[in-house]
Amino acid sequence: MSGDNGGRKGGRAFIGSFTSAGGLGVLAAAVDARTGALTAGGATDAVADPSYLALSPDGSVLYAVSETDEGAVAAFRTPDIASGGHPAPRLLTDPVPVHGAGPTHLTFADGHLLTANYGSGSVSVLPVAADGRPKPVTGVLRHEGSGPHPDRQRGPHAHQVVAAPGGRWILSTDLGTDSVRISSLSIATGELVPHGETALRPGSGPRHLAFHPAGRHVYVLGELEPVLTVCRWDPANGVLEPVGRTAVLPEGMEGGCYPSEVVVAPDGRFLWVANRGHDTIAVLALDPTYEKPELRTTVPCGGHWPRDLVLDPTGRRLYVANERSGDVTWFDIDPADGVPALAGALRAPAASCVIFG
Template identity: 70%
Template sequence: MGTDRAARAFIGSFTTAGGRGVTVAAVDQETGALSPLGSTAAVANPSFLVSSPDGSVLYAVGETSDGRAAAFDITGPEPRLLGEPVPVDGAGPTHLALAAGHLLTANYESGSVTALPLRPDGGPGPAASVLAHHGCGPDPDRQREPHAHQVLADPSGRWVVSVDLGTDSVRVCELDRQTGALRLHAEAALRPGSGPRHLAFHPDGRHAYVVNELAPTLTVCRWDAGSGVLEPLGETAVVAHGVRGEIYPSEAVVGHDGRFLWVACRGHDSIAVLALDETGEEARLVTGVACGGHWPRDLTLDPSGRRLYASNERSGDVTWFAIDAATGIPALAGSIEAPAASCVVFC
């Protein structure tokens, strides 16, 4: 099954907007083309997915007001639920990650992060702890309260990082492996009104890049895993100077060799290409290319790092691109229909 799993992708989507739930697709190893094999709507709005390190279990959030988290056994031809979806004791979970024997969810509507211990079969158990965020930002419509949008483990595995759009900050927490307790360690303040959404680490483990939803920019940060401190260094635009209109960046991914970074820009419907210098502390906008659809909610690199996949939520498709190794510029190579697509995960 190892070879089969490596040749499959899983597409998350919003079932309340016509999505099919979790779609399984075969991956052509030569071209990167996706071919849908089937789908399951066993979980409502599985908007974000992550797989276990061995590729045997797929985890999904249920992005609803009574937020849930679920696990699927994906060792067979079709995903099989590992028990009923578990409440996360938070509303509108948008993201999840694995850390220290727990499944973590970022709950956007309630502005919190939840830790759920993993059972022996890999499924999540009842919530062990919920860490509530506090604060607000200057945008009266989007930042009246906390909105945790992403949670992930840092490359060292020692820290849990959560990105909050409502408070213009990134929190660094400790997670107790035994009890599942989350404890706030530090908080990095970003520019007021920037609306940080997602963070991506550099392969060197010493730098991180935060994509800002309320300002079309990327914040370059220095990361110290020893002290658990994130230090913002500056912002870089992700669209050319003078570009106007509705632009809401959604996701950033860093190339495996750390030379390039790509940002999905909703509204502008583009993928920004940024070059990173040798230090990792300077990002330069190279160009932008059309995403091949409308409202790119997520970007994903395939395991080889040679192809980039965009989940275009409002046009209902997933597009893929071949990346030029010298310039980092993606070239559109294909697409498939995927109603209300929200993410792609390779297992």
């Protein structure tokens, strides 16, 4: 299978990858409006290991972490989609250091870029200029603590940072300390102000989280334990409360699995989890309370080591970045039961992230 859409008009996607493992860097792709198929466009390796990507609110600037020991953020001008051909995005300026090691995730929030720095266990804040260029770091929030895993939890490892709906609160997951931290962003100082910390099961290694579209529940995915922790979210007070746990693999199949990403359907009926090692997508149905996900089935991800999982803008398809098999696969979702069916694949060496815009 391949992404040969024959030039039908559609949207665009960007694929991040590990250049140190043979990846192309940032690859632009055309998206077929009818089938969702991807066709490769131009690529740029101007930045080392752009493993995670984010777009500015207007889609004109693409941001990438440089997941290296030095740690940096890069900004690219996205091509005008009307120009056709989907050329590679153009680097705006030299990468800007984040004062943290191994950034694995970033997000755009209230005129700032925030990066989660896995290696140093911290979250960095970089203001963004009017033309989209990141400015030097104005604040670094350093996590503290450890966990019971002898190798992975000797210290903090911030893995993801997201803005809660409404933008008042910033949540960061820490795999090393088994917790989610809540903070607020001070526009005046460009710093994160700590607000609270929610402890999760020791040894679970929280990696990523996703909000329910209704805005009152959060699903936190463990990497060291294939379990989803359901939390109630109080947006008025910035309080995250765990209320339940659900396995994301069938009983007896937990060994050698390292979940990577959780995605919730726009209508709030289903959620999906990418399971590395097991190389599957788990399908979970949500009950009317949104607090008791039920594992319905798992389906093969179409590759090996699914590092990222994302819905397309229509909410009807899932895309998987399979890092070790070097491809991006896409799936049509059955609206009745939420089960994805493999529809195509695009070669993308060391793929780590897919975004649309």
